[in-house]
Amino acid sequence: MSESLSGRHIPVVVIFAPTASGKTALTRELFSGKGSHFILNAEIISADSQAVYKGMDIGTAKPEPEFCLEIPHHLIDLVTPDVQFSVADFVEQADAVCRDIYSRGKLPVVCGGTGFYIRNFLFGLPKTPKSDEKIRSRLKERIAEEGNQALYAELETVDPQSAAKIHVNDAYRICRALEVFYTTGKKLSDCVLENKLREQYKFLFLVLEPPRDVLYERIRQRVDMMYEAGLEEEVAALIKAGYTKDSPGMKAIGYSEFFEEGWTKEKIREAIKHDSCKYAKKQYTYIRDIPESIVISYNNTDKDLQNIAGLVGNFAREAGFSIDLKA
Known part of the structure; x- marks a missing residue:
């Protein structure tokens, strides 16, 4: 070797x-x-x-x-x-x-x-904010009540860069991106990876x-x-x-x-x-x-x-x- x-x-x-x-x-x-x-x-x-x-x-x-x-x-x-x-x-x-x-x-x-x-x-x-259980639970309830499309449209409004990378059926990642935004006021897309392998x-x-x-x-x-x-x-x-x-x-x-x-x-x-x-x-x-x-x-x-x-x-x-x- x-x-x-x-x-x-x-x-x-x-x-x-x-x-x-x-x-x-x-x-x-x-x-x-x-x-x-x-x-x-x-x-x-x-x-x-x-x-x-x-x-x-x-x-x-x-x-x-x-x-x-x-x-x-x-x-x-x-x-x-x-x-x-x-x-x-x-x-x-x-x-x-x-x-x-x-x-x-x-x-x-x-x-x-x-x-x-x-x-x-x-x-x-990437380093992302810790989970906020209250916000996460509420988003889970909302996606169950309103459906993926409604929360996906919301994500497209607040963080279009993340939405472009997430499938409309991917409820977990839709909720996670919205959770980051509503917890910190920042976009998940701003939590970027290091450009280094x-x-x-x-x-x-x-x-x-x-x-x-x-x-x-x-x-x-x-x-x-x-x-x-x-x-x-x-x-x-x-x-x-x-x-x-x-x-x-x-x-x-x-x-x-x-x-x-x-x-x-x-x-x-x-x-x-x-x-x-x-x-x-x-x-x-x-x-x-x-x-x-x-x-x-x-x-x-x-x-x-x-x-x-x-x-x-x-x-x-x-x-x-x-x-x-x-x-």
Whole structure:
């Protein structure tokens, strides 16, 4: 292991890519013995804010159990859909897993499309005011009585920068942003991250950008495949288990649409496609202007794979890992 990467500098590959862009196929090619490129002792830390929920498998496109046997995955199936899993929870657990993976002589690979998670992992959590339980409780009551849209519109008025980064269905983050404003008179968007990567890590940060039209078509096809795999039955089973539209996990795209009153099955399907495409565009909001990021035009070609494999291979070698190139 090189001196610069010893001690407190844990090497971590971070791969950001939007939904349906081919992250699973890419990581299999790079890190699995069944891949075509090289065998590298790596384990994957999922940066997907919905994959943490148990029972939400089809709509979140979790990696298949067989793939998880090829390459160990972490931060999947952690909590039930009625539990709020925050960005602070993600950073804390990702830190612990990275230390564990590296201590066992393997390379941590953080991979996913939740830019909010990835940005906070790279920079560390911003310092925000402590919670005011009275204000938080009142906001929770209001969002239950008035609905997400009403409080989201309120947030757009008092803190439009934060609102632009929060989905209208994300009740937890809407309330948190309003709580900060009503507690301090300041915007949550003013509680910015340091523009400096955390020093306990050595990062290789790759941002994959598929052609927009190709990505949207892949998203629409994926939604159809989810239906074929039993998405409707999965949602019905979750509702039967007692989860509602107010359960944090059920606010995700692919689940929340099923709670819209009066919608036909076809309208729900089309809404999931529309919302997913809109979200894919929004995912890049959080990973703009990150120092040392490497942006790659990605179209799942052999050339793309060669490029990424070269970057990962050089980084891993510098970190002291042995690379087993395939013929």
